[in-house]
Amino acid sequence: MAATGSEESSARVDAWIWAVRLTKTRSIAAAACRAGHVRVNGDRAKPAQSVKPGDEVRLFHEGRERIVVVRQALSKRVGAPVAAEAYTDNSPPPPTKVEAAATGLRDRGTGRPTKRDRRELDQLRGR
Template sequence: MTRIDAWTWAVRLYKSRSVASAAVKAGHVRVNDERAKPATSVHVGDVVRIRAEGYEKVFEVVQLLDKRVGAPLARAAYVDHSPPPPPKDEFFGAFGVRDRGAGRPTKRDRREMDDLRGRR
C-alpha cells in the first residue's frame, strides 16, 4: 500500500513530494476515475490520470514505490497509456505567432495580441 502523492513523486511524475501533494489536493490527479486525496492508497493495476500541460496523461501502476528511484527503475513502475500530445501549432496557434526576426512588438501589435488572447 502506497500513498498517491508518494508514488507519483517516486516514479518521477513530479519534481518534489510537496509539488505532488499540491497537485493531488488541487484535483489534478485521479485514481480509477475518482478524485484522489494525498493519502489515497494506490495498488498494482490502478489507473492514475494526471491533468498537466493542457492535456491528460494516463498511467497504469505496475509496481509500488515509496522511495524515489532512478529514471530507468521509475519507468518500469508504470505503463504509459497517454494519448500523444496535441501538435504545438494546434495548441499555440490561437495566440498569434510573430514572424522570426520581426523585432519587438509595437504598442499596436501588443494590443492586437491582447485582443486575440481575450485580455482586453
C-alpha cells in the first residue's frame, strides 16, 4: 500500500504547498519560501520547515495572498478533491476584473511611461 502522506503528523511546508495545489511545482513553492513569501503562524518559513494540522500558512503568489489553515499534512501530491479537504481557505476574495484593470496596466509595446503618464498613474493610485 502506497503512503499518501495522510498518516504523517507533519510535512515540509514547500512540499505541502505543492501537494495541496497552491503552486504548480515544488520548486516554485521552495523559491517562494526562500524569497520570504511564505509565513507559517506569522513567522517566515524556510522550505524545510514542518507544518502540522492547525498551522496557519500565508502564501503570497501570483499577486494574491492566500491564507490557509492546515487540516491534513500531505507530502505527496494528491487529486484536487482530496487537496481541497486538506486545508481551510481563509483568503480574501480575488480582485474583480474591474479592480485588476484599475491598477494601471499599460498596453504591450507602448514603451516606457512618460513623465506625464507616470503622474497620471500616481494620481490614479492615490499617491
